[in-house]
Amino acid sequence: MIAAADVTPTWYLLLAAALFAIGCTGVLVRRNPLVMFMCIELMLNAVNLSFVAFSRTYLDIKGQTTVFFVLVVAAAEVVVGLGIVVAILRRRPSANADDIAELKG
Amino acid sequence: MIEVIVFIAASLMVIGGALGVVLRSNPVHAALSLVLTLFGVAVHFVSMEAHFLAAVQVIVYAGAIVVLFLFVIMLLGVDKVEDLRTEPMMRQRYLGPLVGVGVLGLVGTAVIVARGRTIVQSVEGLDTVGHDANVKQLARSLFSDYVFAFELTSVLLVIAVVGTVLLARRPNKGLQAAREKAGVNA
Amino acid sequence: MHLLLSPMQQTDKLISPSVNWGSLTPLLVLLGAGLVLLVGAALSARGWAKGLYATLTAAAAVAAGVLQFVLWNSTVHHGPKSLVGEALVVDGPSLFIGISICAALLLAALVTDDYLRREDIDSPEVYGLYLMAALGGLVMAASNDLIVLFLGLEVLSIALYVLAASHRKRIESQEAGLKYFILGGFSSAFFLYGVALVYGATGTTRLRGPESIKTALALTVETDKHRALLVVGVALLLVGLAFKVAAVPFHSWTPDVYQGAPTPVTGFMASAAKAAAFGALLRSVVLSMPELRDDWRPAIWVLAILTLVIGSTLAVVQTNVKRMLAYSSISHAGFILVGIEAAAHGGESGDRGIASVLFYVLTYAVLVSGTFAVSTLVGRSGDGAHGLDSYRGLGRQRPVLALALAVFLLAQAGVPLTSGFVAKFSVITAAADASSYAIAIIAMLAAVIGAFLYLRIIVSMFLEDGDAEGERVSIPFGTGAAIGISVAFTLVVGFFPGWLLELARDAATRLY
Structure with missing residues (x-):
């Protein structure tokens, strides 16, 4: 039944909604900031997928141009976010024996 | 037919990778799952004839952003990164799946309702003829509008x-x- | 830019939009000052003379503000216009909010200079980031395209993430930066998804003018197919912006971030970022989607009421003054949302609502900058003394400073003869004019509850004795000037509000 259908933009939009929902859930349930950044990237990717799908629907290039901007923003965000993480971890006492003893590997 | 197979395969990559990011506890595994998702999205871009974006997706996202993630994880040490915890939204943790399902439900319904609609405003149209049509169009849009x-x-x-x-x-x-x-x- | 484009124009018939450089000058001044500062600081081996960075920043803020006044005059004579291919607009609300942001930048630069000296941090980058953040805010308030708005939002937000984390010696500052970053990125993603769905429903991201969302809505709003997509898109836009303005239930980041960030940065966040975010809310939803107002006005209504009630009540139970001020800023966001709700009614009362929002944003920006300037001084070196007990006996130790803080707090509480009273009054009357009586009454009750908080700080300053051995609060020149300007503005507008109200009303009607 699926094979009989054409791949319409709606399929991509539903996939994007699912991807956004997974990313959104991830930001809310995970506690590791790096993984939270990754989940934000998932959300942005879902947005990109939607933009390109809509660009298909309208036969309009603007949606694709927007994705270009989102990519730049994502890159800038990641750079700053990772900068903050590095700054925090460098400030913490590096030889934190208690923590290391508790780690499971 | 081939389109459908490509769609399903790439979607499995996207969703599988996304679930991997959320569920894998090791940040390195999460980052590698992210690569899977990003490649899946790039495949979708190709099948929607957004060739330039597909290339940029692989180069910038998979090539630069994920490498940056891995670089930071390696620089700081996996143990230390796992030790890092933050709780920006206290007491809202249990809301996570709820919010996710809510967003999916809302957007999904809206998308299905809006299915197969007509184009409302006149637009120039996507030019897919020629080997660099997509790039040209993108560049023109970027430097004019x-x-x-x-x-x-x-x-x-x-x-x-x-x-x-x-x-x-x-x-x-x-x-x-x-x-x-x-x-x-x- | 022209040099780059013209050869292409000849070969490929690229139609580049004409650039009205004159109207872009406020943005160019901020950008230019930021770049000069960063490059100059990087090239000079030993750094510039102390205070020069702040002077340059303050001068740029003043220049950008004055240029916006000039643009205001030309708007009055020639009408509002759009710039760079409809990407930006120059009209009443954009200039009014732009001037508020420039005022916030000026005050923040004055306070930050002394702060950085006290904390012994030498960072020209901080000023560069302030300038760029203000640029982003100006773009947000003036954008006529959701993509431009989003980029302005990111310019502002990313600069603020770094600024919040910029105190290298305090781990709280960096953790605040991290929290702000994660929630900011999260909310940006929501906003962007909203942009995508609105684009999907209308085929454009332009807000007003020809071939824009506004005209598309006028054409297609009757088809239910688009409506669902559009409504969900607008809801996501609102979620994203509600995070930025710290409306309940999207406020949970505010107390932690306000407490952890360096105090002058907190002041800048509470003034400039809030002004810009309300400008964006006004522009993206209120002014561009009037046809859809029956769908989004109830959401604003709920946000306004929750924000008023929860912001005011939770503020009372805090013991850290920065957290108190964070909750108070949440409740102020609630008051501004009351104005937005009135603006949503459209027509005559809608214009009054817009005017009240503009007035509130400007007076609150100055007020909160002054409050955090005092709080910066009381925080003493290390920026840690923000408990209520640090304020004990301030009235005896530093009567002038305590008096200034008392003026700010009374104004925030909405006591007559201060700018805060006029702002609250105009918002509530705008709501009553638009026959939103329920919200007007709740706003008044919230003002009364909120007053307890401010009185608590005042009581502890004047009526309680402080510990004698505490470090004496010093008042350096720059911060003193910032506090002086804020007090003067608060009282002048409190006594003679007519001219500013008139200006705000005028601005609200001069729309692109």
Whole structure:
């Protein structure tokens, strides 16, 4: 039944909604900031997928141009976010024996 | 037919990778799952004839952003990164799946309701003829309609660079030493 | 830019939009000052003379503000216009909010200079980021395209993430930066998804003018197919912006971030970022989607009421003054949302609502900058003394400073003869004019509850004795000037509000 259908933009939009929902859930349930950044990237990717799908629907290039901007923003965000993480971890006492003893590997 | 198979295969990559990011406890595994998702999205871009974006997706996202993630994880050590915890939204953790399902339900319904609609405003149309049509069109849009936005991204990148310098720089030892010396002399 | 484009124009017939450089000058001044500062600081081995960075920043803020006044005059004579291919607009609300942001930048630069000296941090980058953040705010308030708005939002937000984390010696500052970053990125993603769905429903991201969302809505709003997509898109836009303005239930980041960030940065966040975010809310939803107002006005209504009630009540139970001020800023966001709700009614009362929002944003920006300037001084070196007990006996130790803080707090509480009273009054009357009586009454009750908080700080300053051995609060020149300007503005507008109200009303009607 699926094979009989054409791949319409709606399929991509539903996939994007699912991807956004997974990313959104991830930001809310995970506690590791790096993984939270990754989940934000998932959300942005879902947005990109939607933009390109809509660009298909309208036969309009603007949606694709927007994705270009989102990519730049994502890159800038990641750079700053990772900068903050590095700054925090460098400030913490590096030889934190208690923590290391508790780690499971 | 082939389109459907490609769609399903790429979608499995996207969703599988996304679930991997959320569910894998090791940040390195999460980052590698992210690569899977990003490649899946790039495949979708190709099948929607957004060739330039597909290339950029692989180069910038998979090539630069994920590598940056892995680089930071390796730099700081996996153990240390796993030790890092933050709780920006206290007491809202249990809301996570609920919010996710809510967003999916809302957007999904809206998308299905809006299915197969007609085009409302006249637009120039996507040109897919010629080997670099997509790039040309994108460039034209970027430098005409969106030229201000394009210039604004340069400010964004300046901020990213300056911000990282500010965050990652150690206190200026040379300057402090010079100041102390001046203080002693005075 | 022209040099780059013209050869292409000849070969490929690229039609580049004409650039009206004159109207872009406020943005160019901020950008230019930021770049000069960063490059100059990087090239000079020993750094510039102390205070020069702040002077340059303050001068740029003043220049950008004055240029916007000049643009205001030309708007009055020649009418509002759009710039760079409809990417930006120059009209009443954009200039009014732009001037508020420039005022916030000026005050923040004055306070930050002394702060950085006290904390012994030498960072020209901080000023560069302030300038760029203000640029982003100006773009947000003036954008006529959701993509431009989003980029302005990111310019502002990313600069603020770094600024919040910029105090290298305090781990709280960096953790605040991290929290702000994660929630900011999260909310940006929501906003962007909203942009995508609105684009999907209308085929454009332009807000007003020809071939824009506004005209598309006028054409297609009757088809239910688009409506669902559009409504969900607008809901996501609202979620994203509600995070930025710290409306309940999207406020949970505010107290932690306000507490952890360096105090002058907190002041800048509470003034400039809030002004810009309300400008964006006004521009993206209120002014561009009037046809859809029956769908989004109830959401604003709920946000306004929750924000008023929860912001005011939770503020009372805090013991850290920065957290108190964070909750108070949440409740102020609630008051501004009351104005937005009135603006949503459209027509005559809608214009009054817009005017009240503009007035509130400007007076609150100055007020909160002044409050955090005092709080910066009381925080003493290390920026840690923000408990209520640090304020004990301030009235005896530093009577002038305590008096200034008392003026700010009374104004925030909405006591007559201060700018805060006029702002609250105009918002509530705008709501009553638009026959939103329920919200007007709740706003008044919230003002009364909120007053307890401010009185608590005042009581502890004047009526309680402080510990004698505490470090004496010093008042350096720059911060003193910032506090002086804020007090003068608060009282002048409190006594003679007519001219500013008139200006705000005028601005609200001069729309692109």
